[in-house]
Amino acid sequence: MSFLTYLISGLSLGSIYAIIALGYTMVYGIAKMLNFAHGDFIMVGCYIIFSVTGALSGNSAIGIIAAIVLCTLLGITTEFVAYRPLRGAASPLAVLITAIGVSYFLENVALLIFGADIKSFSSVIKWEGFTLADGQLRIQGVTIVTILVSVVVLVVLQLFIKKTKQGQAMLAASEDKGAAALMGINVNRTIMLTFAIGSALAAIAGALLCSAYPSLSPYTGAMPGIKAFVAAVLGGIGSIPGAMIGGLMLGIIEILSKTYISSQLSDAIVFGILVIVLLVKPTGILGKVIQEKV
Numbered sequence: 234m235s236f237l238t239y240l241i242s243g244l245s246l247g248s249i250y251a252i253i254a255l256g257y258t259m260v261y262g263i264a265k266m267l268n269f270a271h272g273d274f275i276m277v278g279c280y281i282i283f284s285v286t287g288a289l290s291g292n293s294a295i296g297i298i299a300a301i302v303l304c305t306l307l308g309i310t311t312e313f314v315a316y317r318p319l320r321g322a323a324s325p326l327a328v329l330i331t332a333i334g335v336s337y338f339l340e341n342v343a344l345l346i347f348g349a350d351i352k353s354f355s356s357v358i359k360w361e362g363f364t365l366a367d368g369q370l371r372i373q374g375v376t377i378v379t380i381l382v383s384v385v386v387l388v389v390l391q392l393f394i395k396k397t398k399q400g401q402a403m404l405a406a407s408e409d410k411g412a413a414a415l416m417g418i419n420v421n422r423t424i425m426l427t428f429a430i431g432s433a434l435a436a437i438a439g440a441l442l443c444s445a446y447p448s449l450s451p452y453t454g455a456m457p458g459i460k461a462f463v464a465a466v467l468g469g470i471g472s473i474p475g476a477m478i479g480g481l482m483l484g485i486i487e488i489l490s491k492t493y494i495s496s497q498l499s500d501a502i503v504f505g506i507l508v509i510v511l512l513v514k515p516t517g518i519l520g521k522v523i524q525e526k527v
């Protein structure tokens with residue numbers, strides 16, 4: 234029964250990684266760039282929830298809505314100010330370095346405003362959960378909600394991509410931006426929409442992450458962001474189902490490694506498995522080989 238408990242915990246953690254990885258994989262799939270500041274959008278969302286909830290005497294619903302709206306605006310602004318001018322840069326390193334700069338900027342702004350002290354985050358999920366198997370299996374409410382939210386996010390994203398005009402525009406831009414522009418698609422607006430969706434997902438992931446692990450600092454989103462990027466690569470970056478599969482796998486591997494092997498070595502095991510998977514299948518689990526046209 235204890236193994237099942239750890240497995241469910243792994244699915245919960247993996248669901249958080251999956252939601253974050255969806256932001257990475259959407260931006261890369263369409264804009265062909267890696268937004269390494271994505272993890273810090275999680276931290277910004279957490280601080281917004283923390284501040285708004287505290288100001289409104291515990292009204293977490295308004296805090297979550299405020300975080301989603303403000304993180305969406307932050308993503309749009311970041312794309313417009315920092316990334317769009319570099320989209321045609323000769324070297325992709327220019328965008329990568331800018332993304333790292335944006336990450337450090339957000340962390341230092343948070344340090345100036347909130348300080349370096351770790352703050353206690355009150356869970357936005359008040360449901361206690363339930364007990365099964367005569368009290369031997371306890372499933373917390375935050376665990377169930379996290380898994381359900383990740384499933385809903387995946388289904389809604391898939392429907393959005395396949396059934397809406399904006400989603401079809403994203404698919405077209407991901408295949409060939411030049412051809413998409415010739416067909417009348419506003420590529421800049423499509424990429425901006427992608428950043429908006431990814432940033433909103435970061436806010437949702439932040440609410441779930443800090444509810445499950447109730448501490449908050451300016452570096453809260455750094456390591457989850459890196460691990461979610463690993464999940465996106467593991468599943469096949471650019472693939473929405475791949476991001477979900479990679480996130481769930483990563484969460485299960487991390488929890489089981491901490492439980493049965495070593496909590497100090499769990500991160501090394503996670504990254505080691507990534508290396509092995511990429512040696513066997515460099516494109517990731519659901520990734521596809523893209524042939525460059527000359």
